[in-house]
Amino acid sequence: MGEFKDIAHLIRLAGVFLLGLIFFLVFRSVTIPKSFGRYGPFRGAALVELSSRPLSFAGHAACENCHPDVAALKANGVHKSLNCESCHGPLAKHADDPGNVKPVLPDVAQLCIRCHSENIAKPAGFPQVNAKEHSGGQACNTCHQPHSPGFDAGGKK
Amino acid sequence: MEGFMYPNEVELQWGILIVLYPFLTGLVAGAFILASLERVFRVEEVKPTYRLSLLTALAFLIVAPLPLQLHLGHPERSLEMYLTPHRSSAMAMFGFVYLWYLMAVLVVEIWLDYRRDIVRLAESSRGVKGLLYRALTLGSYNISPAALRIDDRVGWIITLIGIPSAFLLHGYVGFIFGSVKANPWWSTPLMPVVFLFSAMVSGIALVLLMYMVTSAMRRVAVDMRCLDTIAKYLFYTFVIDFALEMLDLIHRIYESDESFRSLDFMVHTRLFYSQILIQIFLGTLAPLALLSLTQMITFPAAARRRIYAIASVLTLVGIFAMRWNVVIGGQLFSKSFLGYTTYKVGFVTREGLLPAVALMILPFAILYVLIKILPPWQEESPFVAEAHGDD
Numbered sequence: 001m002g003e004f005k006d007i008a009h010l011i012r013l014a015g016v017f018l019l020g021l022i023f024f025l026v027f028r029s030v031t032i033p034k035s036f037g038r039y040g041p042f043r044g045a046a047l048v049e050l051s052s053r054p055l056s057f058a059g060h061a062a063c064e065n066c067h068p069d070v071a072a073l074k075a076n077g078v079h080k081s082l083n084c085e086s087c088h089g090p091l092a093k094h095a096d097d098p099g100n101v102k103p104v105l106p107d108v109a110q111l112c113i114r115c116h117s118e119n120i121a122k123p124a125g126f127p128q129v130n131a132k133e134h135s136g137g138q139a140c141n142t143c144h145q146p147h148s149p150g151f152d153a154g155g156k157k
Numbered sequence: 158m159e160g161f162m163y164p165n166e167v168e169l170q171w172g173i174l175i176v177l178y179p180f181l182t183g184l185v186a187g188a189f190i191l192a193s194l195e196r197v198f199r200v201e202e203v204k205p206t207y208r209l210s211l212l213t214a215l216a217f218l219i220v221a222p223l224p225l226q227l228h229l230g231h232p233e234r235s236l237e238m239y240l241t242p243h244r245s246s247a248m249a250m251f252g253f254v255y256l257w258y259l260m261a262v263l264v265v266e267i268w269l270d271y272r273r274d275i276v277r278l279a280e281s282s283r284g285v286k287g288l289l290y291r292a293l294t295l296g297s298y299n300i301s302p303a304a305l306r307i308d309d310r311v312g313w314i315i316t317l318i319g320i321p322s323a324f325l326l327h328g329y330v331g332f333i334f335g336s337v338k339a340n341p342w343w344s345t346p347l348m349p350v351v352f353l354f355s356a357m358v359s360g361i362a363l364v365l366l367m368y369m370v371t372s373a374m375r376r377v378a379v380d381m382r383c384l385d386t387i388a389k390y391l392f393y394t395f396v397i398d399f400a401l402e403m404l405d406l407i408h409r410i411y412e413s414d415e416s417f418r419s420l421d422f423m424v425h426t427r428l429f430y431s432q433i434l435i436q437i438f439l440g441t442l443a444p445l446a447l448l449s450l451t452q453m454i455t456f457p458a459a460a461r462r463r464i465y466a467i468a469s470v471l472t473l474v475g476i477f478a479m480r481w482n483v484v485i486g487g488q489l490f491s492k493s494f495l496g497y498t499t500y501k502v503g504f505v506t507r508e509g510l511l512p513a514v515a516l517m518i519l520p521f522a523i524l525y526v527l528i529k530i531l532p533p534w535q536e537e538s539p540f541v542a543e544a545h546g547d548d
Contacts, residue, residue: 006304009272009297010311013265016295020260028240041243120161121493 058095060084066098070147077148087111087146112140160496169488169500173481173513174224179330179352180480181221181520186327186353187360188214189263189319194390196316202386208533209371210364211267216524218259224516227507247333258326262319268293269312271531276300289530327356334483341416342487347405354398359476361391362444362469367524369466375534381458385451388465392448395472399441402479419494427489427497432482440475444468 038044063084064071074080085091087106094101109131118128127149129135140146158167192210194200226232239256242249268275276298279290328349335348365387372379409417424432447468451461485500503509 003303005299006301006307009295009299009304010307012295012297013268017260024239032240036241041241121163 055092056090057085058090058092062095063091073145074147078150079147108140108146112144112146158496158498160491161493162491162496162498163493166488166491166496167498169485169498171228171484171488172500172508173485173502173510174228174508174516176477176480176484177224177513177516178221179327179334179484180359180477181217181224181516182330183327183352183356183359183476183480184363184520185214185218185221185258185360186323186356187358187362188217188364189323189360190357191361191364191387191390193316193320193323196313197320200386202380202382203390205380205383206364206368206387208270208531209368210360211263211270212527212531212533213364213367213520213524214360215259215263215267216520216527218255218263219523220516220520222255223519224513227512227516247329247336251329251333254322254325254329258319258322262315262322266312266315266319267531269308269315272308273300273305274531324353328353330356334487337487339492340487341414342420342490343483345405347401347408351398351401351405354394354401355476355479357394358391358398359473361387361394362472362476365391365465366469366473369462371528377534379462381461384462384465388448388451388461388468391469391472392445392452395441395445395448399445402441416494419490423486423490423497427499428482428486431478432486436475436478436482440471440478444471444475447471 033043033045035044035046036042039047060083070084074082074084088103089106091103094103113131116128116131118130122128135142188210191203192207192214195203195207226235229235238246238249238252242252244250272294275290275293277300279287279294279298282290331349331352334343334352335345337343365384368384368387369379409420444467447464450456451464456464488498489500490497505511
């Protein structure tokens, strides 16, 4: 009995730690979302929430339905692997209601240099220019056909 | 900036606060290991610094994660590291190492060591202070010789567990850098070991300095036997630390892998002052020379005190420079090895110089409060005679 009295304070200390651990476990069970970890280290329900959000992109199939001429032109050019909405922006609303929602054409002065401004880190074969020296401020599509750039793309190169 | 940098390398992501983090953690590990010398290895000479070392370790450990919090864009989310830790994240696991060291080792060891004082102070204090001490007793006022003997035994076991824990704590900080395989300046298995020994060096130097400063402030004579012993340990650990760093350097020079030209260029230009002059000459060779002098020649006590003080300050400067050169140096060159960027410290910004200075002062303020609550001075404690009587 005497020995127990002499370790009573240690038992109290262990009790404090136990309380801390219980608090931690309760706090954890209250704060962690129920679906956490269902598919991986994230909230599983987030997938359902994200998929229920309205669509912004129509997808290139929708574009090609109404614009087969552009699709044909693009299919043979160097931009064939690019999606329409990569340059034109998300156009789900336009695809749903083509009559009333008219897309705004992209500003080529900003758009083309996103990929084609000169940078030593880019592969040497990739077309890249110093826009100021190259065009002197002229819009890129004055000379280039954006849907199929290159030397053989009818009129414009 | 010169040469070619990838776009994500131009601006440094880890600034002065991330330099401070391993520096502060290192001081904790070092101070604790010094305390354990007395407790586990029975180095009686360092006894006057035992409690001061523990309180210093606690004060710095409380502040150690704060620079990381300031670095985070959403500091409130850091708690999630404990709630939903990811096993592949080195940092998440470090959170548990930190918590283990703080709660299971340091706080328990301090509590056990101070329990007798806490009980006596709880009985003699009134008001808020009395309330605090009564809370700290956890309602147990048993300080019978048998209970204290058990405390001593348990404290010894906690210290024994504490030594590998302190090694783990700081080895882990080194691991966080050493495991970044994309960065040749950091990626070496020697990093945890180098960090650990430099931590011991800086912690010992800090406690040595704190002991001298607090003695001077209290106008009591320093125990020269204690000071000489700490200086001796500082010298020995510093020799090991320096040898390890040189080993790393020689290894890199001999290997001369594809990163070598770039790193060599950096050491000769951007890191010349902070690495060659401050870290190696001023912060390592100078204190090592001073300390080795005291080992070879017997100086008078006053001269020894001065030499120890200068050597400790230089050591702390050197170890801070080492952290700087690791953290900042590792981000100054491009992964392409074709370019170099520069680091400009902000001042009154979230990650600038001002918060860094404040975070460097904060542990001393915490230590002041801790010393007020739990006086570490054995000779002033009215209970010391009894404590020794029990042994």
